[in-house]
Amino acid sequence: MVNNLKKGIFGENEAVKYLVSQGYRILDRNYRTKVGEIDIIAIKSHILVFIEVKARTSTSYGYPYEAVNWKKQEKIYKSSLIYIKHKSMNNYQIRYDIIEVYLRKKLKINHIENAFCM
Template identity: 75%
Template sequence: MNNIKKGIKGEVEAVNYLISQGYRIMDRNYRTKAGEIDIVATKSNILVFVEVKARTTTRYGYPHEAVNRRKQMKIYKSSLIYIQHKGFSDYQIRYDIIEVLLNGNTRINHIKNAF
């Protein structure tokens, strides 16, 4: 499975997981001049910006380890643009990472308040 297919499958799995947990998906692959946000979701009055990382192995580390400070800043800056553009100023904000391990048995690890 190539990286693009892994990414797409990982995002689909993450969306399905979030919906099963009571989240409402607002946007996917939201692009700004600052970067891209994989998933934007809400639950109660919390607006959640989700970075999805999918891997087939942990041989080179866990997926969340790929979300470095630079990537976090891109997501943060993009989230500010999103909030302003979409009018979510009354919501609490949270930044999560969802790890998806695609090695036969799909496993999901939802890291809330990841950064």
Template identity: 65%
Template structure:
């Protein structure tokens, strides 16, 4: 039986493959700094995208995106600002997305673009 960490890693891998197959260029995976972590960082053409991946096996306790509350959003935003400064990416437009991965018999991926800012 998989634990939550294994499910999360599996979901991130599925999300990464989904993004690559849709033309995204992956810049970083599980980026960490003193503020927090961002699951995936990618370029969608000329837009810098910070992606939070949420993986679930069912919706018994709600939809995956609901786990990205305001506090989590703020942490991702502050973390992304540090990433931008460290990597001198100030000239890019940016976007915050959530990808829901449902590990059900019929795998479901839901990509929510511009999910917060």
């Protein structure tokens, strides 16, 4: 479990570096509500982006994005509504992304924009 936690933190840190290099401004990380958690909240070109990060060392058990099932998507969506209300950010276009971080000899990041919608 500790190893998975370290992988998750490393993956999120790499995702943040990637997003910043792509012109995103990071607003929050690990935003928790009673409903769920959002890994990264960022903004780019007046689009508010809620991002789920999945880090894996292999695809033996499927691709990372496959772990973001309907139930997880619903938690992210409900948490995003709480965030928008709490931060008074009603005037933004909203998008839900997934970032897959492959932790192999050579790090690989796959950014899936508009991964799901509600």
